[in-house]
Amino acid sequence: MVISPVAEAATALRNVLTRSPGRFATPEALAALESGWKASYASANSNEEDIKVEDREALCSGLCRVLAALPSDQWTASLSALATPTVECLEAALQKAEELAGKGAE
Numbered sequence: 001m002v003i004s005p006v007a008e009a010a011t012a013l014r015n016v017l018t019r020s021p022g023r024f025a026t027p028e029a030l031a032a033l034e035s036g037w038k039a040s041y042a043s044a045n046s047n048e049e050d051i052k053v054e055d056r057e058a059l060c061s062g063l064c065r066v067l068a069a070l071p072s073d074q075w076t077a078s079l080s081a082l083a084t085p086t087v088e089c090l091e092a093a094l095q096k097a098e099e100l101a102g103k104g105a106e
Helices: 005-019 028-047 054-070 072-105
Strands: none
Touching: 005 028, 005 054, 028 054, 028 072
């Protein structure tokens, strides 16, 4: 079984975030993590699939640990930032499915 560099990086980041979530609860770190999270969906939305679902799951696991370390008044905005790329990806998949279904009905 070959493990990709992306999978290894996602697992390593998850481990670092899980072991020291408080270190990443700063505005700067959160901005960087948000940017990386959004970038992890860019390949899925462009149909390149450079980052697999399992790798995003690993990232999400670590990010959730960081979010849990935040004060509760920051959870809503942080969870929204976490959910937005996922929702956008699902919307793109739904649109693609509808397009394919439309072509099949012709």
